[in-house]
């Protein structure tokens with residue numbers, strides 16, 4: 353195969369540190385040069401005129417659930433439709449949270465299964481977070497090989513759901529993952545409090561969608577966040593990553609830990625920044641059923657503050673898409689039979705760009721930081737990804753800040769039958785996505801290929817490099 357080169361001219365390059373008027377040359381999938389004027393390039397180089405556009409590192413979504421079996425249903429996006437949708441929204445890499453495997457399975461089991469799911473389907477690069485569904489000597493032993501042989505340097509544990517860990521298990525996991533240079537991610541919710549509230553509500557016949565949120569109030573989440581922060585401290589200051597943060601009280605605990613120089617990082621999602629729990633009162637409230645649930649409106653502003661002041665490090669999606677008509681609709685009457693989760697992988701970048709950058713809340717540099725740079729740093733991808741440096745993968749998104757788009761599911765590329773953001777108007781849209789030097793999406797059209805995405809072997813976690 354011959355060499356392929358592309359030169360991007362006239363754009364405003366943005367990374368997490370600065371904006372500049374520079375040209376960017378791509379050769380064979382890598383960034384070959386970034387300079388004011390590039391004159392040395394192959395004769396057959398394709399030129400992309402990025403006048404009026406921002407040229408940014410492609411988005412990295414570190415929280416998806418493609419092809420996940422949650423017991424009562426399987427999500428509708430596999431690694432083809434999920435990554436296709438991601439690519440059309442300006443995302444060039446995802447890290448998927450693998451679902452639970454058979455009871456008692458070892459740590460490698462789900463990795464093998466998920467590599468099989470993704471291999472011939474993913475259109476952009478991918479990796480997985482390890483999943484810890486129980487703790488025993490074998491799991492403890494195998495954590496080292498997962499990080500250093502398999503390139504899986506983050507693991508998620510759950511404090512609720514079927515395979516929750518108790519405090520002993522969580523502490524053991526934190527200790528060992530710290531030793532083997534891995535980042536512990538946690539789904540923090542107090543399982544006992546939720547179980548009690550849930551059973552009381554169900555017994556009283558209070559099962560419509562809004563009771564899902566009432567069964568897991570924000571204190572359940574905040575308590576579990578505070579507990580995990582303290583357990584991480586006890587585990588010799590193990591690095592800790594809080595996923596899908598939804599409320600201000602939890603954020604206060606994270607902020608305090610950061611003020612105390614603890615190795616704690618956090619992620620929120622567009623739904624917690626933009627949507628509130630009033631939606632559960634609509635007749636289609638089941639569309640928004642997920643855990644943690646949407647919160648009262650006052651929480652949204654607190655989370656934006658967290659993004660702005662750096663207490664929140666990343667914005668991912670928790671994309672876990674089900675069909676409303678076939679899989680979620682029953683949740684309108686009975687939240688307990690509704691699969692949890694929503695689509696969002698395609699709308700993350702445009703929503704954040706519009707509500708963050710265009711509304712003046714954050715700078716374009718901050719946008720890059722939370723959507724690409726910090727995810728790359730935390731999850732062992734930097735400098736391969738998350739930046740526009742010579743030698744890095746040519747994973748790039750071109751944003752047109754002038755384009756106004758009414759979001760409609762009709763124009764998205766996932767396999768669900770709705771978007772939680774139907775009719776939202778956004779200012780700015782990703783008009784081109786480049787993955788390893790190939791244009792995979794342009795002006796709303798998908799141009800990529802199933803199987804072109806590569807599994808990325810991630811570096812061990814090193815807090816001195818964040």
Ligand code: URP
Pocket residue numbers: 417539641642643644670672692693694
């Ligand atoms: O409701 C949600 N968020 N479903 C996906 C699984 C999880 O908890 O992240």
Ligand code: ZN
Pocket residue numbers: 539595596643
């Ligand atoms: Zn979760």
Ligand code: ZN
Pocket residue numbers: 415416417449670672
């Ligand atoms: Zn999730």
